[in-house]
Every structure is written in structure tokens, then in C-alpha cells.
Amino acid sequence: MNDKTIEKTFDIFDILVGSRGDNDYAKKPVVIQGITGSYGSTHTRLMKAYGTNVAAGVTPGKGGQTFEGIPVYDTMGDAVKATGARISGMFVPAPYFLKAAIEALDSGIKLLVAIPEHVPIRDSIKVLEYAEKKGAKMVGPNTPGVIVPEVMKVGIMPAQPFKPGNTVVLSRSGTLMYEVSYNLSMRGFGQRLCLGIGGDPVNGTNLIEAFDLVRNRSDIDSVVVVGEIGGDAEEQLAEYIVRTSFDKPVIAYIAGRAAPKEKRMGHAGAIVYGNFGSAESKVSNYAKAGVPVAKRPAEVPDLLAGKLKK
């Protein structure tokens, strides 16, 4: 099988949840890289409490220990061999990210959920090129992670905003993913999947690739895209929606309309150069694709309700 076919057949739901009939359906093993760090350990507890099968952790030098009953290994090779995991939740600091990601991919991991912020762009690109060779995917870096509400989550998102349902939320921002999902949940629009694209300039799974992951699924009736200023991901997505005749309703939100130009607004990727990356450019491209853009997070469910009625 060549790389292209692997890409086409990559099924994030199969990786995260599996199929009914699998022995470990909805209990797919996950390895946490950096499990004993302060961030990694806090969220390992929360993920476990949510229902994620955290089967192993890795912290070099701490192999043989356990954390909350979870075995800790020195290397990803050992952890994957012991658990058969295909998912890694990465909680390593940015300077160690490249090495940790390559190790995970060499061990057979098929989905990297890359939490750290401040990863150099070059390292992200190297990991992506390597992941492609290995038929694997990365979500992030600088992402809150992925959640299949009330089934499992790999990441740092709180549990409360998310309810199961049939929409998908894709977001370049963490807290806005929570805010928008919370607004949707309150209005009865549960989510099949919420995925943090990440706030960096280069994303492991970009908006178009995320759309590819969900477009043919009958259990998904709509997609909500939470974007922000910077780059041209929204413009590219708008073009994709038209070009591929994407037929599920899409609602967008864009943060940063009032931000000044040439200032990095917290996220490495949130910066406007000239008109490149501006909110106006994104809104006008979305308009061409028939995608309504909410003025504020609380307006997203109104727009979605309008689209789903038709």
C-alpha cells in the first residue's frame, strides 16, 4: 500500500473508538508520553476518570514504576509492545517534542495527540513528514486534544462542555472549543467529535484533513469550525467546501476581528500580515462557500439551528 492510500483510509474513529465487536471497543489503549510530569499526571487522572483507557505511560528513567495503577515505561517501544496502543497523548515539553514523536512513530503509534505549546515549526514539519511515511497522523501541536463525548478523550479539555451528538467541532483555539461546544450542548447540539486543530502556524491535521476524516460519516450531520486570524486555513477550507461539494451544513466562528495587524495574539499562528490572515479575508471567502460566520460564540447554535432546519 502506498502512502496515499494509507492517507485515504485513515479513520480517526477506528483509531480512537474502534468498531462494535472489537474486544476493546471504546476502550482503545492510549499511552501518555510524559505521564509523571505535573501536566501529564493531572490530565492522566482526568482522562482516566472520563473513561479513556490509559494503558501505559512513558517517562525516561522512571520505567518500572506505576502511576495511579498505570505502568510506566522508559521507552515508547516497551510501552507499545506491552499494550498494543496506537494512540499517544504527548505531554512532553516542546524542546523534547521532536525526539519523543519520532520515538512514538518508530514504535508503531498511528495517532499522535501533541499537546505542547511552543514547538518550533521546523520540528512540527519534520514530525509530519515522518508520520506520513509511517501512515500515521498527528493532531496538534498546541492543541487541547480530541474528545468523543462521554466515550473517551485524549487531551486537556474539561469534561463539562461536551455532550454526545451528531455535530463535529474543529477548533484552532482551546478555550474557544470549550466555549462553543458548551453553547452547542446547552442548546441540544451534542458532538460526535471535537478536535483541536492547534494554535500553531503548522498543524498536524489541518481543517481540510479534518473535514476529510468526517465527510463520509452518516453519524455526523454538521461541522462547526472555530477559527482565528492568521494564515489561510479558513480560505483554503472555503475553497475545499466548494470544490468538493461538501454537503453537510458548516458554521464558522472567527476570533480576532478587532486585533491589530502584525501583532501575535497569544497563539504562534494568530498574526495578520497586510491582508494575509485577516478576519475580513476569511469572512468573505466563507461567504463564497455559503458558510455563515457567527459574531460571537453564543451565536453559533442559532446559526446551526437555522441551517439544520432547511
Next chain:
Amino acid sequence: MRLLEYQGKELFDQYGIRIPRSSLANNIDEARNGAKKLGYPIILKSQLTVGGRGKAGAIVKCKSEQELEPKFKELLHKEVKGELPRGILLEEMADIRKELYLSLFLNRTKRCYSLISSAEGGVDIESAANRVVVDVPIDGLSAQTAEDTAGKLGLTGKAIISFVDFTTKLSRLVNEKEAELAEINPVAILRDNSLLALDSKVIIDDNAVFRHPELKKYEHISELEKQAEISGFSLVELDGNIAIIGNGAGLVMSTLDMVSDAGGKAGAFLDFGGRATTESIYEALKVISKIDRIDSILVNLFGGIVRTNLVAQAILDAYKNNLINVPVFARISGAESEKAREMLNGSKAKLYNTVEEAIQAAVAALKE
């Protein structure tokens, strides 16, 4: 990290990319000495990070020693888009036959660099005709690609050889220094068909600076930004009077938009990251307290893991310790919000159920 023109040119020089003879001056004595070495006429160029220097009159020609002092002093005190220069670059004038546009820019979508060039230099590239755009893998530009590009630009003879040499050196710089952008606009083609970089715009990946101690000296951050950075916050100072604090860059940006829609003006953007604790909110208030123009503080926290009463306590502590005395308008979704509301009773801080309500109240209070 956006380098100043002279800093980018220092890097060009290290990589063998030819630049005009020049001298940086921060005062008139340095300017006189520099000009003497260069000989007149010279160009005076204000060192700013904002674009549009030419249009703003921040690049001027200086023909003689008589002109130097008035022109230099005017430039040194001239603000462009709210920014004062960090020095004036004095440069020799080049004997230009033709100008080109050249840049290597990190293409986020394609996850590689794009080499953008045009036979029309010195203009805004977005409006330039006949742009030539080529994808360049992250490990570097090949001589063949550079040669093909030179052909598309209509270069001939020795100019092609110069162009290949020039662009491959620029590609090496971009790769080794982990730049998001290296732009030379314009590149001059001189009478002898050699190339000269007349300007520079270089942006280094902030997240990679830790691997480049040699670039540390170019970092320019205010005391306030330094303090914010140590606390792990992202701070952007703006020109209004409402400080916006929140957990998450997207959420704070979103709040900024809503404040602007409601007729308010933000004076600071502060994202204190994913972890909202009593300490982090207190530290954030401490940073904001150093900004004079702030008349009110808007706090927007999306909780979950946040305990609202702890945030309320941090705000009360900040009042008690005289850190702040401006009103705080807060929206905090999270546990224990009733308790937090009671705690803040009688203080200058108030809790609202939605961010919209908090913003309305903040903007209305400033209009009174």
C-alpha cells in the same frame, strides 16, 4: 521575532549575501562619524518593525553634511504607526540597473517554504505583477530551482549566476536560523550584474530562538512583556483603556472583538494560559496594574477546572494589597460561582453570568 532591517542585514552579511556599506547611528555624533566613512550622498533609514516606512517618510536621502543634522534628528524623533525608531541606518547609495522582489516564506498550508520573486521590485508584493512562486522543501533550495526561477524573471547572463548564488544563500540562512520569512524588497541588480540586498525583513520562529543563542541579542521586549513572559503569559499592549484577561488566546481574542463591537477599546490583551489558579490570576492583575491607561479590567474565564471562589479571592487580594483600584467585570464559568458572587459583594468587582453582560457593564461604566 521580527528583526530590524540592520539586524537582518547583519545575518545576510554573515551568509555572504551582499549588502550596501552602512553604519548604524543612535545619536548625531555616531551619524557624523558614519557619514564621514561612507561619503555623501547617503540614505537615512529609520529602524522600525512596522511596515510602510517609505510612504511614511521614514527613509530619506541626504546629500551633504549640512543636511545631515536636521534630517537625522527629525527621523530619530519621528513616530511611525506609534513606533519610535531604534536607531537610524546610514547607507551608501547603489548604482542600480534594475530592482527585483525576493522572499522565502514559510507556507503553513503546504508545510514547506515558498520562494516568491518578481521582476518588479520595491513595490508591495501583493500588487506586483508577474509573481513567480515556487515551493521549496524545508531542507533547502536547489540550484536548479533557483536557475529556473531566474529564467522566469527574464534574467540573462551573469545576472542568472548572481541570482542563483544569492537565493541559495538566502535559503541556507532561512533553514539554519529557522526563519518564518526572509524578504528582500528590493534586490538591486547593479551595472555589473551583481546583486545587492537593499532592504531586509526577517522573522524568526519565536519557538526556535532557544536553539539560537546568537539571535538572543536581537530580542527586544519591554519590562512589562518580560514580566509577563516569566509568568508564562501572552501580553499584547493595545491603545485603549480596558484590560482583557482570560485563559486561552482564542477566548481573549474573542472577548476583544466583543468589546470592540460594544464600543469599548481594549488596552491590553492578556492570556494567562490553560491553568487558571489563584496565583496566575493574581500575577495577571499585577502585570495589568503596571499599565497606566487601564481604567477597568474585564476577566473572561472559561472554567471547568477553575474554581470560581479562588479567582474571586485573587481579585480581593489584589484590591487589599492596593495592586489595583479600578473596577473588575468578570465572567467566570466554573464551580462555586454563587459563593464567588457573595465574596465579591461590596468590592469594586462584580461577577456576571455571561461575557456579553460583563462587557455591556464595563463599556457602560466607562461612558458615565
